[in-house]
Amino acid sequence: MTASVLSATGLRKEFDGTVALDGVDIAVSEGEIFGLLGPNGAGKSTMLNVFLGLVSPTSGSVTVLGIDVTEDSGEIRRRTGLLPDDFGLYDSLTGREHVELAIRSLDAGDDPHAILERVGLADAAETRAGEYSKGMRQRLALGMTLVDDPELLILDEPSSGLDPNGIEMMREIVREEADRGATVVFSSHNLAQVEMVCTRVGILRNGTFVVVDTIDSLREDVDRPPTVTVSTADVPDGLPETIESISGVVGVDVAETSIEVRMEDASVRQNVLSTVQQSDVQIEEFKVPDLDLEDIFSTYTTEAEA
Amino acid sequence: MTWHHVAYKDLKMSLRSRLLLGLSTLFVLMVAGGSVALTVLPSDSPIRGATLSSDTALIVLLGVSSWLVPIIAIVATYTAIVGERDSGSLRLLLGLGHTRRSILAGKLVGRSAMLLVSLLAGFTAALVVILTMYDRLYAANFAIFALSTSLFALVYVGLTTGVSASLDSRSQVIAVVVGVFAFFQFLWDGILIGILFLVTGDLPVPGENYPAWYVFLTRLSPTNAYEGVVSGVASVGQLPGIPNLSESLTGVESVPFYLSQWAALAILLFWFVIPILVGAVRFSNADLQ
Numbered sequence: 001m002t003a004s005v006l007s008a009t010g011l012r013k014e015f016d017g018t019v020a021l022d023g024v025d026i027a028v029s030e031g032e033i034f035g036l037l038g039p040n041g042a043g044k045s046t047m048l049n050v051f052l053g054l055v056s057p058t059s060g061s062v063t064v065l066g067i068d069v070t071e072d073s074g075e076i077r078r079r080t081g082l083l084p085d086d087f088g089l090y091d092s093l094t095g096r097e098h099v100e101l102a103i104r105s106l107d108a109g110d111d112p113h114a115i116l117e118r119v120g121l122a123d124a125a126e127t128r129a130g131e132y133s134k135g136m137r138q139r140l141a142l143g144m145t146l147v148d149d150p151e152l153l154i155l156d157e158p159s160s161g162l163d164p165n166g167i168e169m170m171r172e173i174v175r176e177e178a179d180r181g182a183t184v185v186f187s188s189h190n191l192a193q194v195e196m197v198c199t200r201v202g203i204l205r206n207g208t209f210v211v212v213d214t215i216d217s218l219r220e221d222v223d224r225p226p227t228v229t230v231s232t233a234d235v236p237d238g239l240p241e242t243i244e245s246i247s248g249v250v251g252v253d254v255a256e257t258s259i260e261v262r263m264e265d266a267s268v269r270q271n272v273l274s275t276v277q278q279s280d281v282q283i284e285e286f287k288v289p290d291l292d293l294e295d296i297f298s299t300y301t302t303e304a305e306a
Numbered sequence: 307m308t309w310h311h312v313a314y315k316d317l318k319m320s321l322r323s324r325l326l327l328g329l330s331t332l333f334v335l336m337v338a339g340g341s342v343a344l345t346v347l348p349s350d351s352p353i354r355g356a357t358l359s360s361d362t363a364l365i366v367l368l369g370v371s372s373w374l375v376p377i378i379a380i381v382a383t384y385t386a387i388v389g390e391r392d393s394g395s396l397r398l399l400l401g402l403g404h405t406r407r408s409i410l411a412g413k414l415v416g417r418s419a420m421l422l423v424s425l426l427a428g429f430t431a432a433l434v435v436i437l438t439m440y441d442r443l444y445a446a447n448f449a450i451f452a453l454s455t456s457l458f459a460l461v462y463v464g465l466t467t468g469v470s471a472s473l474d475s476r477s478q479v480i481a482v483v484v485g486v487f488a489f490f491q492f493l494w495d496g497i498l499i500g501i502l503f504l505v506t507g508d509l510p511v512p513g514e515n516y517p518a519w520y521v522f523l524t525r526l527s528p529t530n531a532y533e534g535v536v537s538g539v540a541s542v543g544q545l546p547g548i549p550n551l552s553e554s555l556t557g558v559e560s561v562p563f564y565l566s567q568w569a570a571l572a573i574l575l576f577w578f579v580i581p582i583l584v585g586a587v588r589f590s591n592a593d594l595q
Contacts (some may be wrong), residue, residue: 015593046595054400055593078403088393090315092322105402106312141398 002269004063005030005152005183008052011060013046013207020046022207024060026027028185028200033178035194038204044187045085046155047204051185052077078106081145083138085187091130095121095140096128099147108148119143120169134161142170146177153177153188159193171197190215228269230276231285232257239279246271257284308404310378312412318422319394320382329378333428336374340366341435350398361440364451367432368536371455372529375425376487379462380480382420386413387471387589388479397594406590414467414582421459451536455520457571458532462487465528468503468581471589498523531573538567 002220004027011024021043028034032202038044049055053073060288062069064076089098099112116122119139123131129140138161145153153174174184174197188194194201195215202212211218240252243261248268253260273286341363347354354362387410390396399409426496429452434442469482502520503509510516563569564582 015595049595051591052401054397055595056591074403074408076407077401080401082397082401084394084397084401086394088390088395089398090319090395092319093315097318101311101315102402104314105308105404144398144402184338 003030003066004028005032006064006185008047008050008062009060011047011050011062013043013050013055014058014258018019020207021050021057024204024208025204026209026212028232029119030181030183031178031181032200033174033184033198034186035198035201036185036204037189037191037194038187039189042204043207044189044204045156046207046218048154048185048187051154052080052082079151081147081150081153081155081182083141083145083153083155083158085160087141089129089132089137089140092128094126094128095132096137098140099143102144102147106148110147115143116140118146118173120166135163135166138162139166139169144171146173149180151182153182153184153186154195157188158189159190167193171292226261226265226269227260228272229258229260229281229285229287230272231287232276233257233282233284235259236281239276239281240281243272243275245277245281276304309408309411309415311468312399312404312409314412314413316386316413316416317419320416321423322375326420326424329382330424330427333378333424334431337367337428338431338435340370341432342439345404345435345439351468357442358440360436360440360444360448363432363436363440364447364536367451370394371458372533373491375455375459376462376491376529378424379459380466380483380487382424382464383417383463384470384479384483385476386417386467387472387585388476389470391474391594392476399424400594406592407586410467410471410582410586410589413470414464417467418460419462421463422456424547425456425459454532454535457574458528461532461574464512464578465581468583468585471585472581474592490529494527494530495524518562518565521565522569525565525573528574528577531570531577533568533591534565535574536566538570 001241008024008026011021012019015020024043024047036044039200046055049059050062050069053069053076056070057209065079067073067076069076084256093101099110102114103110113122113125116125121136121139121143123167124136127138130160132140138158139157142155142158150208155170155174158170158174162170174186178184186194186198198215200212200214200283201218202209204210211238234257235254240254240259243249243259244252248264249272250262250264259276263269263272276283276286322584344354344363344366345358349356351359353365367545387396390399400406404412420567431442433448465486466479466483469486470479473479473482498520499510502516506517510520525534
């Protein structure tokens with residue numbers, strides 16, 4: 001039994017009448033690496049900002065590290081390493097001075113050099129952040145999150161601006177932090193980024209989770225053939241066989257007033273529907289499972305490439 | 307509280323910025339230049355007097371400071387919170403465990419320190435001119451002027467920081483702060499003259515006497531309150547160009563308490579405290595997306 005490091009119930013957030021989060025329920029346990037997936041505008045950053053008290057919830061309850069976010073978000077942020085999305089650095093301060101600011105602020109005992117070494121910035125320690133590239137800025141901000149060995153790391157799009165080496169370094173750091181016992185929550189619009197490190201993912205769309213599951217069982221779901229269920233007044237003789245003969249149909253399960261059709265891919269559905277319609281049987285319902293993960297994933301991965 | 311880390315960082319960045327150097331240079335040039343300008347006036351000119359003392363310089367320094375100090379304070383301070391909000395470094399700073407309140411306090415202290423560095427440079431320059439080119443230094447009056455001017459600067463730092471914490475775009479912050487400054491600098495006295503005319507039927511003439519309530523209303527402006535503090539404390543009030551309140555009021559026997567330097571000080575503090583409180587409340591409720 002592991003305690004919930006982060007939990008939200010019925011979390012809702014509106015900005016001037018626009019709903020950004022619409023009834024989010026989530027619990028992340030100690031030591032988990034939780035991936036928050038979703039297209040841009042799904043509400044990922046808003047959700048992470050609510051966890052840290054940067055944005056206040058319109059309704060619902062949110063507890064992080066046992067603290068209600070509306071009570072003492074400063075304490076939550078002190079014990080959490082935060083890499084915000086679209087953050088700014090202090091152009092006139094050097095990389096080392098940024099890490100020192102974090103160390104002083106948290107009253108921590110870290111060695112700035114060791115932190116910079118870990119994120120591959122040891123050579124740029126005395127360079128002002130104004131001269132850093134996008135990737136170096138991302139590395140520096142990631143380094144600042146590591147100060148004082150936080151119990152929780154919240155990384156919003158940590159791979160943005162990083163080259164492949166940087167992304168590998170980031171993954172390595174996430175694994176090391178998790179091994180140390182930290183809980184990690186990170187967001188991405190790219191499934192591939194998340195599945196290599198996360199133990200569990202949640203897919204957010206239009207401000208609510210459409211699925212929260214482990215990577216393994218998501219894979220299983222994706223591998224499972226798509227189905228469609230046709231509810232009819234009765235099942236006429238011969239119809240199951242006709243459906244089974246459609247190319248791409250894998251199997252047919254017949255019940256008293258419904259037929260469940262398993263197929264190789266979702267595009268076969270159209271043929272199944274027209275075959276049933278031609279059989280003059282009265283169709284009561286043509287039901288596609290609510291959650292077609294393959295479709296969702298392909299939607300997300302295409303958007304990520306765009 | 308962790309505000310001192312924020313203040314330290316803010317001051318360190320200010321000391322590295324060209325802005326502080328530029329503003330300090332401007333202030334030094336204006337006050338030193340004004341002090342030097344007095345020495346070249348003929349000794350029979352009414353403002354100079356036969357003995358050139360630092361009190362005479364204060365008239366000029368007061369005139370320069372009353373408009374230049376607010377401008378310097380506004381330029382140095384308006385980005386305090388909104389600048390970090392705009393660039394996204396505010397979220398980084400919050401992520402280090404600072405509360406909104408400690409960030410606001412740190413910024414207030416950091417920017418105040420920055421202003422005091424500028425002012426100190428100016429006062430030192432003026433003092434050097436006075437010591438080398440003037441006949442007399444009245445140290446106590448000069449010190450009162452320096453302290454009051456510092457307080458006046460902090461009032462505008464507080465006001466500007468409060469507004470900077472209240473709004474989420476730089477242009478809105480600039481518009482509000484410059485609007486407040488311009489209103490009191492250019493419109494307030496004119497509005498009050500209009501009110502005086504409506505009430506008494508007379509337009510004020512320089513050198514004439516004014517009703518006490520009218521003088522009080524002028525004092526509500528931060529700049530006039532600042533001048534009230536300086537002239538009420540220092541003997542500057544006895545000099546030409548600055549009205550001596552005890553001789554220029556109508557309808558009262560002596561200077562009422564609400565026209566004392568203490569009342570003027572209270573008005574200054576009001577302009578410091580209220581915007582900061584409003585800023586603190588609005589900032590703590592703000593969503594920092």
